Amino acid sequence: MTTETNITRMDAFTYRDLIKDGNVVMLIPVGAIEQHGAHMPLGVDALLSTKMAELTAEKMGGALVGPSIEFGYKSQQRSGGGAHIIGTFGFDADTMIGTVRTLVREFHRHGVHNLVFVNGHYENYQFIYEGVDLALRDLSGEPRIPQVMMMSYWDFVTPQVIETLYPEGFPGWDVEHGGVMETSIMLEFFPDLVHLEKLIDHPAAELPLYDILPAVPQLTPASGCLSSGKASTPEKGRILTDSIVEGMSAAIRGVFTA
Numbered sequence: 001m002t003t004e005t006n007i008t009r010m011d012a013f014t015y016r017d018l019i020k021d022g023n024v025v026m027l028i029p030v031g032a033i034e035q036h037g038a039h040m041p042l043g044v045d046a047l048l049s050t051k052m053a054e055l056t057a058e059k060m061g062g063a064l065v066g067p068s069i070e071f072g073y074k075s076q077q078r079s080g081g082g083a084h085i086i087g088t089f090g091f092d093a094d095t096m097i098g099t100v101r102t103l104v105r106e107f108h109r110h111g112v113h114n115l116v117f118v119n120g121h122y123e124n125y126q127f128i129y130e131g132v133d134l135a136l137r138d139l140s141g142e143p144r145i146p147q148v149m150m151m152s153y154w155d156f157v158t159p160q161v162i163e164t165l166y167p168e169g170f171p172g173w174d175v176e177h178g179g180v181m182e183t184s185i186m187l188e189f190f191p192d193l194v195h196l197e198k199l200i201d202h203p204a205a206e207l208p209l210y211d212i213l214p215a216v217p218q219l220t221p222a223s224g225c226l227s228s229g230k231a232s233t234p235e236k237g238r239i240l241t242d243s244i245v246e247g248m249s250a251a252i253r254g255v256f257t258a
């Protein structure tokens with residue numbers, strides 16, 4: 001049995017006891033509710049960011065996982081198929097920024113100062129950054145200013161793993177939406193939520209070098225995915241996860257135990 005890391009499954013007395021020394025590391029997953037083709041559920045980005053955060057906290061020992069921000073910024077055509085596709089919920093930037101800013105301030109009020117935002121939805125990143133920056137501005141002058149790391153989990157997949165898992169060439173993390181990485185990790189941890197028999201196979205989307213609004217629906221493959229998840233296996237999911245958890249835990253330890 002592994003010990004619980006997610007504070008949303010703990011009582012307040014346990015939570016207060018675990019954070020009382022003020023040096024605990026809190027990982028905060030940030031996802032999205034977004035269409036992921038015919039073969040995967042809307043919650044993929046929220047499920048995977050939370051899973052990667054929990055496994056990293058477990059590996060670190062003593063780190064905790066805060067409440068997930070389940071919704072994400074608007075899906076964009078060149079990285080998530082587009083916000084025009086029904087099934088996708090797109091939150092305005094000020095909502096994302098305000099949510100991140102509030103969480104940093106609330107954890108500060110609880111006495112938690114070492115924070116890590118673990119992003120699982122490509123489009124979120126700069127709004128997480130902005131929320132953190134504004135929160136630190138709010139808290140300037142406080143006796144202890146939080147130290148906040150921000151990362152997207154896929155950036156920790158090593159080049160060796162990419163080379164092994166994408167023998168045909170790596171399409172890039174932006175067009176991985178609904179592709180081999182997300183599908184393989186889902187197969188490893190949430191197999192009941194993946195339906196490979198419904199997967200729509202197609203070549204990686206050829207997207208223009210510009211964005212355009214209103215979105216031009218024909219630019220997104222009919223599947224809603226930007227590359228095919230056909231070559232996905234749970235074994236690949238395990239290899240990707242090991243690489244991610246290893247890299248994230250080492251990076252976080254490097255910052256917060258210095």
Ligand code: ZN
Pocket residue numbers: 036044045120121177178182
């Ligand atoms: Zn996704």
Ligand code: MN
Pocket residue numbers: 032034045080120121122123177
């Ligand atoms: Mn996404």
